[in-house]
Amino acid sequence: MDNNNVTIQNCKGKVVRLPLNKFNLHSIENAFPGMQEIYYMDNKDKIPIMLNRENNSVVMPPSTSLDPSSGLFVVTDQDGLIEGFHPLTGFCDWTEWAQVIESKVISGAFLLRSTLAHLMDIGFMIVCGIQVENWTKFTLTNPNTTLEWGYLSSPATNIQPATREAMVSHKCGFTATGTSGTVSWLINGTDRRLVIAWSAPFNFDFYSNHLILGLTNKGYKKHNKTWFQTMYYGQEDETMIFERVKCRFTSNEVMIDDDLFEVTGTMDTNHKPEIKVIIKPKRWENLASKLKN
Numbered sequence: 001m002d003n004n005n006v007t008i009q010n011c012k013g014k015v016v017r018l019p020l021n022k023f024n025l026h027s028i029e030n031a032f033p034g035m036q037e038i039y040y041m042d043n044k045d046k047i048p049i050m051l052n053r054e055n056n057s058v059v060m061p062p063s064t065s066l067d068p069s070s071g072l073f074v075v076t077d078q079d080g081l082i083e084g085f086h087p088l089t090g091f092c093d094w095t096e097w098a099q100v101i102e103s104k105v106i107s108g109a110f111l112l113r114s115t116l117a118h119l120m121d122i123g124f125m126i127v128c129g130i131q132v133e134n135w136t137k138f139t140l141t142n143p144n145t146t147l148e149w150g151y152l153s154s155p156a157t158n159i160q161p162a163t164r165e166a167m168v169s170h171k172c173g174f175t176a177t178g179t180s181g182t183v184s185w186l187i188n189g190t191d192r193r194l195v196i197a198w199s200a201p202f203n204f205d206f207y208s209n210h211l212i213l214g215l216t217n218k219g220y221k222k223h224n225k226t227w228f229q230t231m232y233y234g235q236e237d238e239t240m241i242f243e244r245v246k247c248r249f250t251s252n253e254v255m256i257d258d259d260l261f262e263v264t265g266t267m268d269t270n271h272k273p274e275i276k277v278i279i280k281p282k283r284w285e286n287l288a289s290k291l292k293n
Contacts (some may be wrong), residue, residue: 008032020212024214025056032075032197041075058152069122094101102278104291105133108165110154116274121256122153126171128200130156133164134187134259137281137288140194144223148199150179159185171202184216184229187279193214193223195240197231201275206246211267211275213256228260241291247273260286 001150006023008031009015016031029030029035031132038051052059058073073231120129128150134140143156147169147220159229170180180199187194195214220239231242243255247267255264265277281287 006020010075023058025053025058025292028058028075031270037075053266101135103290105135105162105164106290107159107165108159110166111164113275116166116168119154119166120272120274122168122170124173126150126169126200126202126270127272128170128179128198128275129166129168129196129273130183130196130277131164131166132159132194132196133163133276133278134159135278135288135291136187137161137279137286138190139188139280140190142186142223144181145181145183146223146225146228147181148181148228149177150181154234156183156185162290170200176202178207179204180228182223182231184223184227186221187261191218191221192258192260193221193240194261194263194279195227195231196275196277197228197242197244198267198275199232200271204271207249208246209221209267209269209273210244210246211254211265212242212244213254213263213277214240215256215258215261215263216240217258257282 007017007248008028011034014032018027018031028038038053040051041280042196044156062165069207076181081259116129116131120127132140138241139161140159143158145152145167146158150169150171152167159165171177171179178199178201182195182197184193184195193216195216197212197214199210201209210232214227216239220274231236231244232242238241241256241258242256243256245252245267247269249269251266251268254265255262257263260282262280262282263277265275267273267275
């Protein structure tokens with residue numbers, strides 16, 4: 001950015017350069033019809049600030065330099081406005097758009113002609129169904145499952161972008177045991193894995209349902225058969241971050257996040273719990289293309 005011009009861009013990458021003497025609301029609105037908000041980020045501090053607008057002027061906060069050539073200006077306009085999408089950092093907060101996005105997610109092979117509840121209707125007292133929605137542009141590949149207790153009736157499969165898939169486990173027949181284990185997917189192209197651990201016990205007098213969500217750190221791409229012990233009983237280490245929740249009387253949400261992803265999940269409190277997990281991108285550019293329209 002030079003000292004004679006101001007660079008302004010919108011969420012979709014349109015860039016306009018205005019002379020300093022024409023840096024006013026009228027010129028900005030002509031360049032970006034339907035402008036909603038305008039942000040400023042100083043070249044040095046890199047801290048985004050939403051600016052006020054008064055009498056055809058862009059009002060800089062007292063703590064911010066009044067020289068518009070010393071930073072970057074970004075506007076949100078009608079075409080590029082994404083609620084919860086920060087126009088400067090690119091980070092997303094999906095709270096406002098969760099229902100809209102979720103309605104665009106399609107069912108994969110296991111759920112195409114069925115439901116999770118139907119897949120779980122297999123005649124066992126303890127059955128645990130896990131449904132995963134992939135909001136990212138990355139395919140969840142190379143699924144691996146390690147069971148501590150129980151069997152699989154519907155194994156984990158690859159999960160394409162903008163797709164939901166399911167897997168089902170159940171107790172062993174004629175035994176007073178439940179089902180527990182870990183399942184993980186390689187998040188293709190990111191050198192890390194999404195990990196889900198669960199425990200659906202037989203005896204609720206001494207035990208409770210548990211859900212643990214994890215993300216391996218970058219570079220740790222192999223499934224580990226000892227993850228359940230670590231995630232259920234232990235603490236995070238250099239290979240993975242995780243969060244666990246006990247689902248005894250209420251189905252509390254658990255959330256884990258790193259620099260690229262936010263993963264949320266819930267688990268029912270009964271003997272046939274449904275686990276619902278969503279992996280979401282933190283940045284707009286990593287959202288599945290089918291979910292952007």
